[in-house]
Amino acid sequence: MANDIRLIYWPTPDRLGMGIQLQNLAGQPHHPTEELVQIDTGYSEEILIPQTLFEALNLERWQLPDSMSPQGSTVTGQIIRFIEAPANVVIPQIGTHYQVIVQTFVGNHRFLIGRKFLRRFKLLLDGPGSQTCLLYSTDE
Amino acid sequence: MFTYNLPQPLQQEFERVAQSLYDHDSTQQALIEAIELWLIQQRRQRLQSEARLNNQFFETVKNELEQNYAGQWVMIAEGKVQGVADHPEKLNELAPTALHRIIVPLGQARPKEVELGWQMTFA
Numbered sequence: 001m002a003n004d005i006r007l008i009y010w011p012t013p014d015r016l017g018m019g020i021q022l023q024n025l026a027g028q029p030h031h032p033t034e035e036l037v038q039i040d041t042g043y044s045e046e047i048l049i050p051q052t053l054f055e056a057l058n059l060e061r062w063q064l065p066d067s068m069s070p071q072g073s074t075v076t077g078q079i080i081r082f083i084e085a086p087a088n089v090v091i092p093q094i095g096t097h098y099q100v101i102v103q104t105f106v107g108n109h110r111f112l113i114g115r116k117f118l119r120r121f122k123l124l125l126d127g128p129g130s131q132t133c134l135l136y137s138t139d140e
Numbered sequence: 141m142f143t144y145n146l147p148q149p150l151q152q153e154f155e156r157v158a159q160s161l162y163d164h165d166s167t168q169q170a171l172i173e174a175i176e177l178w179l180i181q182q183r184r185q186r187l188q189s190e191a192r193l194n195n196q197f198f199e200t201v202k203n204e205l206e207q208n209y210a211g212q213w214v215m216i217a218e219g220k221v222q223g224v225a226d227h228p229e230k231l232n233e234l235a236p237t238a239l240h241r242i243i244v245p246l247g248q249a250r251p252k253e254v255e256l257g258w259q260m261t262f263a
Contacts, residue, residue: 042257061238061240061241064243071252085243086243101250
């Protein structure tokens with residue numbers, strides 16, 4: 001029997017994004033409902049969060065060891081050492097949650113969804129409709 | 141309510157700068173900000189100290205943990221192993237007063253390099 005496929009969408013007139021809520025492992029949410037977070041397919045990992053959000057969620061209490069942290073570099077040659085912690089991402093509109101490793105670095109202000117997180121989903125980037133759509137199965 | 145004496149030059153400079161920045165209750169507002177900043181600084185120093193201790197300890201036991209607990213999550217806090225579990229949430233209640241804890245998914249490969257997109261160009 002075929003799965004029942006549903007579609008939800010977020011209006012994204014400028015930047016493509018998904019509405020998510022981030023929670024630390026004790027269940028503390030970063031936002032009361034959801035925040036539209038920009039998709040960046042140039043970023044290879046799951047979720048990049050601002051350093052202030054990392055601190056606000058007390059993610060230092062679930063931090064991965066420094067020696068396991070990967071490095072990155074910008075096109076200008078700046079070397080970045082990441083700070084990482086496990087956390088949960090909730091998509092409130094479909095009521096699902098996913099355990100991820102979130103990353104930040106000193107001075108980071110960006111909140112981005114990267115390729116590794118996107119691999120879990122079927123997404124439709126609807127340019128003419130100015131929306132980002134998520135296709136999901138009700139059997140999931 | 142508490143009363144303390146400051147060195148006179150420090151007090152005069154503090155009041156002068158506070159009055160130049162705030163219209164009302166200038167000294168009180170500046171004092172509140174100063175105390176808040178001091179508390180943040182103390183917390184940050186304690187956090188860094190705990191992080192250094194936990195990371196140093198992890199390096200000394202890393203191989204042993206990998207051998208004995210592959211596939212599990214280990215929590216380190218206060219410079220020692222606090223517990224091992226199959227899910228990280230099961231370790232939440234350990235070391236409740238620690239500001240910094242390490243949690244390790246043993247046996248899981250982590251990337252060595254992260255690609256940053258164009259977003260980081262202007263970071």
